[in-house]
Amino acid sequence: MCGIMGYIGGQEPTKIILDGLAKHEYRGYDSAGIAVINHGKIEEIRTVGRVKNLAERVAEAGLRGEFGIGHTRWATHGGVTENNAHPHVSNDNRVVVVHNGIIENAREIRDELEDKGVCFHSETDTESAVQYLGYVYDGNPKEAIVKLTGRIRGAFALVIMFADKKEIWVCRKGSPLVVGHAGNAGFCASDATALLEFTHDVWFMDDDEMARITPAGCEFFDFAGRPHAKETMHLDWNAAMTNRGSYPHFMLKEIHEQPDVMTHTLLGRVASGKIDLSSELPWTAEDVKKFRKIHFVACGTSHYATMTAAQIWETFGSFENRCEVASEYRYRNIPADESTLCIFVSQSGETADTLHAARLAKSKGAECLVITNVRGSTIHREVGNALITPAGPEIGVAATKTFTAQITVLVLLGMYIAKLKGELLPETETRLASALMDIPAKLAEILKQEHDIEHIAREFADARGFFFLGRTLSYPPALEGALKLKEISYMHAEAYPAGEMKHGPIALLDKELPVVALIPKNDMWEKTISNIEESMARKSPVIAIAAEGDQAILQYTRSVIYTPVTEPELYPFLQVIPLQLFAYYVARQRGCDIDMPRNLAKSVTVE
Numbered sequence: 001m002c003g004i005m006g007y008i009g010g011q012e013p014t015k016i017i018l019d020g021l022a023k024h025e026y027r028g029y030d031s032a033g034i035a036v037i038n039h040g041k042i043e044e045i046r047t048v049g050r051v052k053n054l055a056e057r058v059a060e061a062g063l064r065g066e067f068g069i070g071h072t073r074w075a076t077h078g079g080v081t082e083n084n085a086h087p088h089v090s091n092d093n094r095v096v097v098v099h100n101g102i103i104e105n106a107r108e109i110r111d112e113l114e115d116k117g118v119c120f121h122s123e124t125d126t127e128s129a130v131q132y133l134g135y136v137y138d139g140n141p142k143e144a145i146v147k148l149t150g151r152i153r154g155a156f157a158l159v160i161m162f163a164d165k166k167e168i169w170v171c172r173k174g175s176p177l178v179v180g181h182a183g184n185a186g187f188c189a190s191d192a193t194a195l196l197e198f199t200h201d202v203w204f205m206d207d208d209e210m211a212r213i214t215p216a217g218c219e220f221f222d223f224a225g226r227p228h229a230k231e232t233m234h235l236d237w238n239a240a241m242t243n244r245g246s247y248p249h250f251m252l253k254e255i256h257e258q259p260d261v262m263t264h265t266l267l268g269r270v271a272s273g274k275i276d277l278s279s280e281l282p283w284t285a286e287d288v289k290k291f292r293k294i295h296f297v298a299c300g301t302s303h304y305a306t307m308t309a310a311q312i313w314e315t316f317g318s319f320e321n322r323c324e325v326a327s328e329y330r331y332r333n334i335p336a337d338e339s340t341l342c343i344f345v346s347q348s349g350e351t352a353d354t355l356h357a358a359r360l361a362k363s364k365g366a367e368c369l370v371i372t373n374v375r376g377s378t379i380h381r382e383v384g385n386a387l388i389t390p391a392g393p394e395i396g397v398a399a400t401k402t403f404t405a406q407i408t409v410l411v412l413l414g415m416y417i418a419k420l421k422g423e424l425l426p427e428t429e430t431r432l433a434s435a436l437m438d439i440p441a442k443l444a445e446i447l448k449q450e451h452d453i454e455h456i457a458r459e460f461a462d463a464r465g466f467f468f469l470g471r472t473l474s475y476p477p478a479l480e481g482a483l484k485l486k487e488i489s490y491m492h493a494e495a496y497p498a499g500e501m502k503h504g505p506i507a508l509l510d511k512e513l514p515v516v517a518l519i520p521k522n523d524m525w526e527k528t529i530s531n532i533e534e535s536m537a538r539k540s541p542v543i544a545i546a547a548e549g550d551q552a553i554l555q556y557t558r559s560v561i562y563t564p565v566t567e568p569e570l571y572p573f574l575q576v577i578p579l580q581l582f583a584y585y586v587a588r589q590r591g592c593d594i595d596m597p598r599n600l601a602k603s604v605t606v607e
Contacts, residue, residue: 002074002086002100004177005194006159006168008067009185009215014058017070020187020194021051024072030375031085032072034058035096035161036065042096042163046085069159069168069188071098074390076267078123079279088127090134091119094163095144097133099126100190101156101175102263109151129158137162141169142225145210149173149223155260157205159188171210171223174260176245179203179211179218186213201232204245249594251396251488255580256447259440261401262573264390265408270437273430277416280387281369288420291341291367295334296323297357298345301399301483302406306345307476308572309410315569316428317418326353330360340366341417344383345410347394347402349374358383371409373402387413396595398487400580403480404443407572411436435567439574442564446577449561453578456543456559457585461489463514467505467540468495468579470518471528477572478518481579488597489587498531509538516582520563520571521547532556545578547571 003024007016017034032054033046045063047053051072071086078084086098103109106125109132114120118131129152137144141162148158148171155174162169170177170188180187182199188211189195192202203218205211212219220230247253269277294313296306303325310321324334326344330353336342342361346354349372358379362368370383373391380386389405415432418424460466466485470478475497482493496505498517509515515535519528532542533556542557548564561582563574587594 002098002190003072004069004098004100004157004159004188004190005071006069006098006170006188006213007185008166008168008213009183011185013065013068014063017068018051018055018058019197020189021054021070021072023194024190030073030075030080031082032070033085033087033098034063034068034070035087035089035098036063036068037161037163037166038065040163042089042093042161044087044089044096046082046087048080048082048085067161067166067168069096069098069161074392076102076125076264076390084122084124086124086126088122088124088130090130090137092134095130095133095137096161096163097126097130098159099129099156100177101173102154102267103128103152103156104154105152125154128152129156133160139164141165141167142210142212142221145169145171146223146225149208149210157190166214168213169210170205170213172205173207173223177205179205179213181213181218184215186215186218188213201234203230203232249396249584249588250394251398251400251580251584251594254394254396254401255577255584257392258401258404258577259443259447261391261405262408262443263440265405266412266437266440269412270433273433275412275415275419275429275433277387277412281385281416283417283420285420285422288417290339291417292320292339293336293341294319294321295329295336295340295342295361295366296321296345297326297329297342297354297361299326299351299353301403301480302345302347302351302354304476304480304483305403305406305410306343307479308407308473309414311473311476312407312411312569312572313414313418316425316432317414317421317423319414319418324357326351326357330357336361336364336366338365338367340364342366342368343371343410343413344368344379345371345406346379347373347389347399347406349379351379355379355382369413371406371413373405397597398484398583398594400484403576404573408436411570432567432569435570439566439570442566442574443577445564446574449578450581453561453581454585456561457582458589459559460514460541460543461586461589463491464512465492465494465508466514466516467501467509467535468493468516468518469498469501469528469531469535470495470575471498471524473569473572474518474520474524474528474575477575477579478516480576481516481518481583484580484583485586488583488594489590489592490598491586491590498528501531501534506534506538509535509540511539511541514541514543516543516545516579518545518575519547519550519553520568520575521550521565522568522571529556543582545575
């Protein structure tokens with residue numbers, strides 16, 4: 001979620017780097033920093049807040065150098081402090097690093113180095129990388145980086161300078177990084193948009209690849225240090241398109257980002273089987289005892305996220321929940337007072353109806369909390385208390401990764417409140433917290449079935465419509481699946497609690513109306529099967545989203561998408577990606593404009 005910019009060439013680097021950071025600021029704006037090499041010495045400035053704050057500090061200090069790197073941060077490991085801001089410098093002042101991503105074994109490396117007498121000065125995972133480099137560096141940058149990439153685990157984009165070398169090194173595994181060269185200047189950045197001012201011919205770094213950037217050119221190596229040739233890519237794109245990478249659509253890219261998004265969302269909030277939001281929320285046990293009513297207020301996909309979370313909350317706490325569409329909430333006389341906790345969910349933080357609903361609830365004296373993807377957005381500024389979903393910018397109009405981030409934060413919030421109220425059993429906390437930490441890997445497993453899901457989608461892309469069915473916890477994901485299909489394929493789709501089919505909707509079933517049934521292996525399995533049989537009796541084809549190992553479902557349909565097994569309360573997390581991919585490939589088969597569907601805008605800022 002962070003932005004990186006590097007420059008080496010004939011010009012003074014600070015302005016180029018600061019301008020590049022400003023183009024990356026949507027990726028993170030908790031803090032920012034810059035480091036330059038000046039006559040063989042590392043000089044750096046870091047500050048909390050926006051890039052403009054950094055620019056002011058740089059101007060005041062008169063910072064100048066020969067080449068340099070910069071960073072704008074979205075905090076993950078460690079709080080928002082100047083000390084945690086990047087760049088980070090090794091104790092011997094020979095190495096400086098900026099980093100995007102997560103070093104999973106940072107604590108292990110830190111403990112190892114501290115045992116050898118190495119001192120650490122921040123809370124970040126990044127410092128483990130720079131101190132490790134400082135420890136192993138003997139004058140050969142490539143060998144030191146080979147050792148580093150062989151030692152660290154996780155997803156990372158690292159940009160590195162050595163005080164005694166006039167060169168910039170980069171390495172990438174899982175986090176985006178692009179390299180460019182023009183004339184006698186070399187560049188690196190998180191987003192290609194930052195390089196378009198200088199060149200349209202760039203190299204997108206691959207996983208397990210590193211590069212040496214000098215004024216003379218760029219050299220590329222694998223993580224073993226073996227050199228290889230790499231072809232440039234010419235960018236004939238506008239700014240809105242340049243970070244799509246190798247994916248044909250932003251939506252598909254963002255679907256694939258969900259394992260990492262959920263990992264980022266859990267970081268700092270779940271550890272050792274415990275939930276802790278105390279660093280983000282000021283509430284005490286006494287505060288939450290007054291919350292007798294919970295109002296979830298949102299629009300669209302965010303509304304379905306609240307419906308999903310509210311049902312999960314009911315499994316571990318005694319909550320009086322109601323989920324309301326913001327555009328209705330603000331015009332109804334719904335009682336709310338100081339005993340009410342109103343939770344407003346908005347990806348952009350600028351959704352007009354949700355913002356107005358928040359103002360109404362505040363005027364009634366309710367305790368208000370916002371969950372948003374945009375720190376410093378209007379609703380964040382007005383409400384104050386917030387939990388940020390670190391999903392990064394979502395360019396695709398149809399929300400995907402932000403839905404997963406929202407239900408993650410909402411479930412953590414419910415567990416935390418129940419814990420403060422003394423209602424969350426310790427064994428339930430440990431069980432669910434541990435299972436949540438396992439979900440990102442299970443999402444990645446689902447993504448491996450992409451081609452199978454594409455095949456099913458193509459088979460049904462000409463249907464006249466779809467029904468999505470689910471019971472209890474599977475009903476809200478069914479609603480979201482139907483919405484995704486409507487948004488990007490323009491096909492009519494409806495979702496129902498499966499038990500409601502006999503109360504009217506069943507009249508529409510026939511061989512041209514497929515049914516998508518969400519049927520995890522839980523205590524509602526047999527009842528959902530009865531609804532599937534009702535559909536089959538009317539000749540409706542059935543597509544099942546079932547749990548791994550459920551061979552019995554094959555008696556009813558051969559169109560099955562399996563999800564890994566998880567705790568019963570958490571199946572909604574695993575049901576969403578299959579529905580998103582199904583909608584995506586139906587729309588693609590139908591030739592629809594997936595990233596910019598007709599009549600829709602990303603953020604609804606007017607009523």
